[in-house]
Amino acid sequence: MQSSETTGRGSTYWGRISVILRQPALRWFWLGGSTQAVGQATQFLVIGWLVLETTGSSAQLGLVIFLYGVPNVSFLLVAGVLADRFNRRHVLMVTQGGVFLLLSCLALLTVSDIVAIWHIYTAAVFLGIVQSLNMPARMTMVSDLVEPRSLLDAVAMQNAAVHAGRIVGPPVAGG
Template structure:
């Protein structure tokens, strides 16, 4: 089928499956983290602070992630970012399951996860082009979007069940394991099948990209709209958790 043509690439099939597991784990942890914060503090302010600590690195370091994507081996960088995120999730899981968790632990590991994601996101998006090539990239982006949103549907529901049965620690454990599933998939990638192209120095590309955005009011308007939508419209997990307690 034309809509599934990216699956003809072995590397894409492997990563797609691993990312499906990881997406479920990520959304499961999101629910568990919010619930854990309220268990520890019963404070909406702390919930907002931890969320800010997790996502501020994306605001400040995503451009650096793009430079890293151009300069280093993307597959190896993704292994490091997933190792960082997986270790953070497993650390929180261990602290929760052993009843040693404190709010500062949650804040620290949320920030570490955010740092990993700030580098991971641009590198992963760039790596998709190497996995499927330019011709199949639009199709791969669509399939990955469906993958992400399917995880968004399954993860929170699964986390709710796990929290009701075992507490929040198991959701962190699930997410930690899911990152190592991605690492295993990255290890199994065949580099000989990647579509790797030579690029100019990343600093030049960033300047060119910023100039291009300034010269395109339509793109700038979309970016501003997305900024406000994600900043104020996608914090429903905070409100939902507060209303449920």
């Protein structure tokens, strides 16, 4: 007789998770993905704060969110093809480097006290594009790191990390 925690395969939930976490490549990838999710949530809060500090306008904040969202959604189909065609690890490195570069430029402009709203608009558009390229590569990379029988559990863990990052990120940013 199976307990409520067991699956059709006869292993407990925590047993399946421990099997996944014993795989070093996935463990490091999951830890990196968790950190990236917190960073992304932090980034959204800080950029929103920057828009409000720069303009004082909630309409401008809405426009920045729109300028991020449209390219993010528009490029997803292309991004999925690129994630399948190119080495996913390289796609992730390039996109994370792109995010770093964009946010570093925005931070430098802000610290120099020369940031203008058009800088934030531009960063939002490019962040939307870069993040759309990142997401399919990140999600499909999981299948490269685990055995097929552990894939569903690994994808669930990766998605849990993304959602946990959305919860943890804003308080980390000070919001």
